[in-house]
Amino acid sequence: MTGKASGPLLSVAALLGLWVVAAALTADPQILPSPLALWQPFVRELSTGTLPHHLGATLVRVAWAFVLAMLLGTAIGLAMGRSERVNRLLDPWLVIFLNLPALVLIVLCYLWIGLTEAAAITAVTLNKVPNVATVIREGARALDRDLDAMAKVYRMSATTRFLHVTLPQLAPFLAASARSGIAVIWKIVLVVEFLGRSSGVGFQIHMYFQLFDVAMVLVYALSFIGVMLAVEWAILQPWERRARRWRTA
Amino acid sequence: MGDPAAVGTAGEALADGMIRVDILSKRYGRVPVLGPVHFRIAPGETVALLGPSGIGKSTILRILAGIDTDFEGCVSRPEHMAIVFQEPTLLPWRSALRNLTLANAGLSEAAAREALARVGLKGRGEAFPGQLSLGQQRRLALARAFAGRPELLIMDEPFVSLDAKTAETMIALTETLIAETRPATLFVTHARAEAERLADRILELRGEPATLSPHLVQTEGYD
Numbered sequence: 001m002t003g004k005a006s007g008p009l010l011s012v013a014a015l016l017g018l019w020v021v022a023a024a025l026t027a028d029p030q031i032l033p034s035p036l037a038l039w040q041p042f043v044r045e046l047s048t049g050t051l052p053h054h055l056g057a058t059l060v061r062v063a064w065a066f067v068l069a070m071l072l073g074t075a076i077g078l079a080m081g082r083s084e085r086v087n088r089l090l091d092p093w094l095v096i097f098l099n100l101p102a103l104v105l106i107v108l109c110y111l112w113i114g115l116t117e118a119a120a121i122t123a124v125t126l127n128k129v130p131n132v133a134t135v136i137r138e139g140a141r142a143l144d145r146d147l148d149a150m151a152k153v154y155r156m157s158a159t160t161r162f163l164h165v166t167l168p169q170l171a172p173f174l175a176a177s178a179r180s181g182i183a184v185i186w187k188i189v190l191v192v193e194f195l196g197r198s199s200g201v202g203f204q205i206h207m208y209f210q211l212f213d214v215a216m217v218l219v220y221a222l223s224f225i226g227v228m229l230a231v232e233w234a235i236l237q238p239w240e241r242r243a244r245r246w247r248t249a
Numbered sequence: 250m251g252d253p254a255a256v257g258t259a260g261e262a263l264a265d266g267m268i269r270v271d272i273l274s275k276r277y278g279r280v281p282v283l284g285p286v287h288f289r290i291a292p293g294e295t296v297a298l299l300g301p302s303g304i305g306k307s308t309i310l311r312i313l314a315g316i317d318t319d320f321e322g323c324v325s326r327p328e329h330m331a332i333v334f335q336e337p338t339l340l341p342w343r344s345a346l347r348n349l350t351l352a353n354a355g356l357s358e359a360a361a362r363e364a365l366a367r368v369g370l371k372g373r374g375e376a377f378p379g380q381l382s383l384g385q386q387r388r389l390a391l392a393r394a395f396a397g398r399p400e401l402l403i404m405d406e407p408f409v410s411l412d413a414k415t416a417e418t419m420i421a422l423t424e425t426l427i428a429e430t431r432p433a434t435l436f437v438t439h440a441r442a443e444a445e446r447l448a449d450r451i452l453e454l455r456g457e458p459a460t461l462s463p464h465l466v467q468t469e470g471y472d
Contacts, residue, residue: 146334146336146338147338147340149311149314149316149332149334149338150332150334150338150352151352152314152315152316153314153315153316153330153331153332153403154330154331154332154352154353154393154397155328155329155330155354156351156352156354157354160351160354164340164342164343164347164351165340168340168342168343171342243342246341246342246343246377246379247379
């Protein structure tokens with residue numbers, strides 16, 4: 001057990017070591033402060049409540065965009081994977097939205113909807129939906145037809161079918177798109193905040209960017225990475241282990 | 250729904266419980282696979298559908314089961330059906346017990362455990378299908394089919410690709426379960442011996458597009 005847990009710890013320690021060496025070589029805390037030099041500002045921001053406030057604002061946006069993108073993307077992906085007609089109809093849209101730069105969508109949402117929370121979340125959601133839909137479509141195409149037939153003959157209810165026949169088959173695809181989704185979403189949320197919000201990690205980074213305060217930029221970025229690691233370890237991984245139990249049993 | 254002239258309709262079984270299959274034709278693209286096929290199955294009757302591989306037996310079965318609705322004709326089937334495929338076709342992510350209760354809404358846990366015991370899977374209710382041997386998985390599929398006491402049981406070559414000993418165990422088990430539950434049964438096979446052993450009546454599928462042959466021609470099995 002200790003051997004298993006020490007692997008990631010060692011690798012994080014190695015990264016930190018690399019950082020310390022790089023900071024020592026740069027010898028300019030303005031450009032690259034050492035990890036230790038971040039501790040003080042981190043504690044200060046934490047105790048004044050500024051850091052939790054902005055982390056919270058970003059986290060709420062990430063959560064909204066994530067849930068909306070997963071729901072919409074799964075629905076669209078399922079419809080496209082199961083019906084060739086829907087697929088032919090929506091596929092060009094998917095290709096267009098997949099290739100639309102995040103920045104364009106964000107700017108357009110702000111211009112059309114206004115500099116509001118709704119615009120910010122819509123922009124992030126629209127950026128992620130095509131990716132989720134693409135992955136889930138593959139999953140829907142791979143659904144077992146025999147199980148479908150079985151469910152039909154035994155007259156399973158729509159809910160039973162979805163929960164016990166379809167969803168478990170989609171689980172690896174859902175996990176893959178959730179995993180990559182949450183990482184992409186928080187990055188886009190930062191851009192959205194950078195461009196048009198007055199709270200959140202992205203807003204703070206914007207401010208410290210203008211002040212050329214590398215230490216504070218790193219404090220905010222690393223704090224949010226910490227939050228996302230906690231989400232990964234506390235929510236995503238345990239859920240995945242549970243969903244995969246039947247494979248390893 | 251019950252209009253016999255409609256195309257590809259699935260009417261409910263009539264009051265006498267008779268299962269009626271009236272297929273006028275079935276084609277895949279432009280290739281006709283089935284000509285006129287008409288037969289009845291009385292409640293409690295076991296009917297075997299015999300014919301060489303690839304002739305369209307499974308197509309008839311899928312039409313009767315309501316899986317395939319793209320055909321010309323009319324089928325009356327009961328509400329309560331069960332099916333056994335060539336492969337176990339279980340939900341690998343749910344326990345053996347849940348496989349029974351999910352497929353048979355309203356089946357109590359006690360009744361499901363009873364059904365497991367009937368096929369020799371006593372105490373294996375919590376196991377996932379992947380933890381069972383292939384033989385056990387097939388017995389689980391049988392338990393699932395009989396547990397809900399279906400009015401119509403459809404079996405698609407359930408003993409194909411089994412070694413002789415396993416096949417014998419499975420056939421004997423199926424015989425017992427049919428005798429106990431008395432569902433109307435359509436049993437698809439290409440092995441005449443199996444058909445003669447299990448069925449009250451044998452329908453034979455011949456020709457291209459396939460139709461039911463009017464007489465029983467005594468030949469050896471097709472294997």
